[in-house]
């Protein structure tokens with residue numbers, strides 16, 4: 171009996187041990203599962219490529235709370251926004267060009283007078299300095315001067331005085347003749363004339379400049395270049411686009427103005443009344459207290475009488491508000507005697523106070539300067555020496571004669 175009991179007891183102990191072990195094993199397994207489930211929730215953000223550091227900074231409160239803070243400080247948000255409109259204004263400022271000073275421009279551009287130089291200066295010098303001038307030689311001198319558009323009267327005067335000097339003083343060496351030629355030419359160019367441009371305020375109003383001339387002479391270009399000359403002299407300028415006959419003229423003028431920060435008064439409508447535009451421009455110039463208003467006008471109408479009538483009207487309408495201080499007539503130097511005819515017609519309609527001789531770079535006829543001054547009795551104030559924005563020079567008689575003779 172006893173051994174049987176003993177076996178049973180041993181069996182019970184073994185089975186009990188096995189069950190206990192099994193239960194323990196089962197408990198340990200369930201704990202591992204829990205860890206494994208928890209891990210993904212924490213580990214999910216630790217996906218490859220996202221450093222833990224970033225995770226720490228990004229999601230937590232700071233990043234989330236910072237927007238509300240900004241919103242809190244967004245009470246003064248307009249202040250934060252305010253500086254923003256400023257930058258667009260700033261880039262525009264440097265966009266304005268800084269025009270070159272007009273002083274000494276004629277010297278700088280003297281090479282452009284080379285064609286006049288060779289026709290007038292070199293030709294004359296070659297003739298005069300060859301010595302023993304006979305009648306035939308003097309006739310050649312005359313022809314050279316007339317070909318340069320100096321005009322018959324001025325040519326006769328010049329040749330007479332040169333002949334006198336040659337016969338009295340006898341010398342015909344080149345240096346002496348050059349000196350005489352300079353003196354005589356300078357006398358013809360009339361260095362004593364007042365060539366200043368009215369461009370400063372007169373009392374409590376701006377100076378008013380009206381620019382006239384036939385189409386294609388370079389009026390609009392001249393107004394644009396003149397605006398630059400005056401901006402370089404620190405003048406506050408306003409432009410008036412009263413050439414309403416040619417559709418593109420106002421755009422062309424506004425473009426010139428925009429480049430140097432000068433406003434243009436214009437009409438939205440093609441063919442608008444030019445006198446009304448001129449009136450508005452002068453009005454704006456008075457209100458804005460600028461130094462000078464420059465008004466571009468049409469150079470072409472259906473006929474000459476129509477054009478002159480219109481110019482007369484523009485003048486009268488401007489004068490309802492302000493005197494006109496300067497009327498600049500633009501003449502194309504390459505048209506020679508034709509230009510002189512135009513000049514006469516214009517000076518009958520408006521009181522021309524100064525001549526702008528455009529395209530002097532494109533002609534061998536520099537003598538036109540003398541002819542036009544004598545014919546109209548008004549000084550050449552500006553000369554155009556190219557199509558570049560700064561190719562308009564105040565006319566300087568000495569520099570002009572030097573460029574021709576030297």
Ligand SMILES: Nc1nc2c(ncn2[C@@H]2O[C@H](COP(=O)(O)OP(=O)(O)OP(=O)(O)O)[C@@H](O)[C@H]2O)c(=O)[nH]1
Nearest residue numbers: 385386387388389390391469528529554555556557
């Ligand atoms: N070479 C040269 N060309 C010039 C000069 N001045 C003006 N021009 C040119 O002449 C042409 C006519 O100039 P505009 O200013 O349009 O002439 P405009 O008199 O206003 O003409 P309309 O508006 O039709 O009356 C343009 O191609 C200019 O570039 C100059 O001094 N030299």
